[in-house]
Amino acid sequence: LLSISQVAAATGLTVRAVRHYHACGLLAEPPRDRSGYRRYGATDIIALVRIRTLASAGVPLARIKTLLEGTPAEYTESLRTVDEDLRLRIRALEQHRRDLAQLDDPERLCLPAAAADVQDRLRAIGLSERTLAHFRDGWILVAAISPEEIEEAAAWTYRWLDDETYRRLLLEVDAAADWSPEDPRLEALAEAAVDLDERIRAEEGDQAEFNGYQDGSSRSLLNTFNAVASPAWGRLDELIAQIRSGRDHPETVADRLRTTSG
Amino acid sequence: LLSISQVAAATGLTVRAVRHYHACGLLAEPPRDRSGYRRYGATDIIALVRIRTLASAGVPLARIKTLLEGTPAEYTESLRTVDEDLRLRIRALEQHRRDLAQLDDPERLCLPAAAADVQDRLRAIGLSERTLAHFRDGWILVAAISPEEIEEAAAWTYRWLDDETYRRLLLEVDAAADWSPEDPRLEALAEAAVDLDERIRAEEGDQAEFNGYQDGSSRSLLNTFNAVASPAWGRLDELIAQIRSGRDHPETVADRLRTTSG
DNA sequence: TTGCTCCTCACGTCACGTGAGGTGGC
């Protein structure tokens, strides 16, 4: 009764799609006329509209086949699953719209919300954009290496930004980016950093320390990372490590000197 | 700094996808370490998150490439288009959910709303499910052959269902499905159908007639379709055609008889 | 004869998935 292009037009499918559904076994081959042309009836249109409805809902053709061949109970259950999938995909697309709106804001897009909040406060405090970008990259690297720690570390930094000594130290570190690595002010800065470190350790307990979120690999990575960005920062990290080990293990250092000289 | 599996994990991509983006020219190849391993930095993660955001919003990779390489104006315009696409896709998915809920109701899924409304009224009037299914298939076939007419035809039928004579005629046609094609009651039924046809023509004007929505091809298709479903219906269509041509062109028929006998 | 619809291969597309076979540091 109907030609393949007529059923295609009536169902909103392409001729090729209808033939594909025959090839997949999704739709039985209809009778042919004497020219070998397929001739379709109303039931074929009904079947095709059902297939189209499921396919455009994102159901793979193989699953449509088993779904249509299954028992009524399986069928009903499958439809429920498909509907739930659609609901979730709608939610996902809505999320993608929000993500898209932040495409030019890598802080929000690539960082956990807590770290992005820290960045906003650092910007408000007056850190340079260059240093902010460096810190952002630092957060990203640490998040990539040890994602479990990042939330807590960000929350920790956020809290200590209430401390004025910490804020002033950060501003000085910002300014130090362009200093020579031999600049004598770096030693004072390192001393101040370790002082703050010890005060924090006293207030928060031993498990939290300045830069305490960095496990071994994160810390050495960040040291390299800082040194590449600014030789002065590289030197600063070295000085901090020296002062800290001097204060933490004075006897060990003495022992080591003895061993070396002996 | 970071290995390919670390950036993959950090961005929610697969290792293969990252390599694919290199191959597509979407992401520059990073430097290699002495083992030939790719080493990534924070900016790579930012770039990958941007690519992922666009790709999972359904933007083809080729378009992401031109989009990221374009001018700021093109870029902003592209983002607007992408967002609009997302909005439309969400609407489409919501429509698919509604379609899915009607998957077991071919009348609503395959027919224009007006025709589905007619079917509901025919069911209320008391037509058998068999005849209703036949009518439904008839609507589908006519809609496939001449989709422009179907809306008007359905509206027409809907209006005339207010007429009691029409309703009784439909119920008798329903009952006639199982009659023998030689049943003498078919002639009375055909006479009644043509009577109604003439009354409708008088009331609505010549352009509207009983079954007036059927153009030539639709009518011959429906006649075949009826005859296959029920021999009695096939005979009924023949009788209607005979009576109608007898009333419309009495002299022509007489002429033809003279010609044949001469 | 020309134009249109239909037919059947069969290769192309898109964004990767999935082994196949091999290398380098612990």
Place this chain on the structure above:
DNA sequence: TTGCTCCTCACGTCACGTGAGGTGGC
């Protein structure tokens, strides 16, 4: 030595799109 991560081909997948070459009714 073993196990793990990485590397580069290269073929597979899914739902068709797109010619390629041919047929049949007006």
